[in-house]
Amino acid sequence: MDERDAYLAWPLSYMEGTPALANHYREWKWTIMLNLVNRGVDLKMVESRPGSANGSRVIKYRRLRPFKTDEIKVLLVENISTIAEKMLREAGYQEELREKLRTVHALGIRSKTQITEDLIKEAPCLLTIGCFCIGVNQVAQEAALSRGIAVFNSPFSNSRSVAELVISEIITLARQLGDRNREMHNGQWKKTAGGCQEIRRKILGIVGYGHIGAQLSVLAESMGMQVLFYDIQQIMPLGMATPTESLDELLERSDFVSLHVPETSETINMIGARELKLMKPGAKLINASRGSVVDLLALKEALESGRMGGAALDVYPEEPAANGPWSTGLEGLDNVILTPHIGGSTEEAQAAIGVEVATNMIRFLDQGTTLGSVNFPELDLRVNTFEQPSTPYPCRVLNVHQNVPGVLLKINQILGQFNIEKQVCESRGQYSYIMADVCAGCETDLDHIFESIFHLPEAVATRIVY
Numbered sequence: 001m002d003e004r005d006a007y008l009a010w011p012l013s014y015m016e017g018t019p020a021l022a023n024h025y026r027e028w029k030w031t032i033m034l035n036l037v038n039r040g041v042d043l044k045m046v047e048s049r050p051g052s053a054n055g056s057r058v059i060k061y062r063r064l065r066p067f068k069t070d071e072i073k074v075l076l077v078e079n080i081s082t083i084a085e086k087m088l089r090e091a092g093y094q095e096e097l098r099e100k101l102r103t104v105h106a107l108g109i110r111s112k113t114q115i116t117e118d119l120i121k122e123a124p125c126l127l128t129i130g131c132f133c134i135g136v137n138q139v140a141q142e143a144a145l146s147r148g149i150a151v152f153n154s155p156f157s158n159s160r161s162v163a164e165l166v167i168s169e170i171i172t173l174a175r176q177l178g179d180r181n182r183e184m185h186n187g188q189w190k191k192t193a194g195g196c197q198e199i200r201r202k203i204l205g206i207v208g209y210g211h212i213g214a215q216l217s218v219l220a221e222s223m224g225m226q227v228l229f230y231d232i233q234q235i236m237p238l239g240m241a242t243p244t245e246s247l248d249e250l251l252e253r254s255d256f257v258s259l260h261v262p263e264t265s266e267t268i269n270m271i272g273a274r275e276l277k278l279m280k281p282g283a284k285l286i287n288a289s290r291g292s293v294v295d296l297l298a299l300k301e302a303l304e305s306g307r308m309g310g311a312a313l314d315v316y317p318e319e320p321a322a323n324g325p326w327s328t329g330l331e332g333l334d335n336v337i338l339t340p341h342i343g344g345s346t347e348e349a350q351a352a353i354g355v356e357v358a359t360n361m362i363r364f365l366d367q368g369t370t371l372g373s374v375n376f377p378e379l380d381l382r383v384n385t386f387e388q389p390s391t392p393y394p395c396r397v398l399n400v401h402q403n404v405p406g407v408l409l410k411i412n413q414i415l416g417q418f419n420i421e422k423q424v425c426e427s428r429g430q431y432s433y434i435m436a437d438v439c440a441g442c443e444t445d446l447d448h449i450f451e452s453i454f455h456l457p458e459a460v461a462t463r464i465v466y
């Protein structure tokens, strides 16, 4: 394995609602209370924002932090950007080696680590999973929500890198560069123009006009290509790009077809024998989306028969867990480019992804904010300033519960014993998430709020941050 596993630990005050962490909370209760007493005067906990419109006043916001004086551990796998690692460390983590996922509170992965429902069951402390990539199909998202685990990804930070790779592949396929390169490396000089073409005025059909598809559309047009696209949603075309009525129409009209769809039940084997037959003779297929989208056996047949003019694949139905010998079954075919899932693997993309995902994870851990989460309702609650009147023990209650009638009433009966400064709640399927800023009067109140909500039968996960 070439993976660099970094294990970080975050020693912070923290209160959380899984049984394991609830015990930690009880154990460290007095330390927590001491932290609370110090809270209002501790300058380390003050964040400054730029001044108001006239620039004369600086508003100081309270900085919410997780709430247990124990270590929150973060596990980063799959060569995640060092920027993300640095950000997580600066948020308070310390490096520490850890072997097991079951002791980890925050997990960072990329596209190949499969987080199944079973694995989630074995991770009792896990609070958040950061997918440091676009795809999230590798995570059992519903199972994660049912445990109160928020999943984040980076929906667009590697779009440019993938689009650039596809542009390079369009030219490489058009000029058979892969074959000429291979021949030269094998000591053969084969100067030929047969089947080699310019890409100017050729038709590029883009399937999936999201962040990558749209980026590719702009780059392709700037090189003189005509762009068609097909998407299940109605999307505003960029430049002169034209939507087609159907996938079939796009396949029939395009010289190059590039796939940019997520893995869903609808996209599995979306391009099979039937679809490949619809493509123009000599057309080329590019897949840098998900391997399951193309039926590889059908593609092999279409290439071997000579009907198709070439293909570039960056993704495969099954991909190996680590670098080393491996076969796609397509080796040696003419004008076929095979790359090992490197579409988003540039320094720029990985750095941007690192910042984006680490920021979301830190905000979730510290404040409960779920902006950018792919499995939670997206909620945000403004953090109080130090100028706002407050009680000695203001706190933020974060709770995931089953979305059943009456549960909100029960929670608010508990919270309503205190002044609720603000509150938001939203449901997603079978589960709801509530964030509430509450003015507790004394340490016993905090204890009471946590224990009462934690023990509600509908409660899935409960945390309090301050």
Ligand SMILES: O=C(O)[C@H](O)COP(=O)(O)O
Pocket: 110, 111, 112, 132, 133, 134, 135, 136, 158, 289, 341, 342, 343, 344, 345
């Ligand atoms: O989902 C993605 O962003 C791409 O498939 C890249 O995945 P990777 O970060 O695992 O290379």
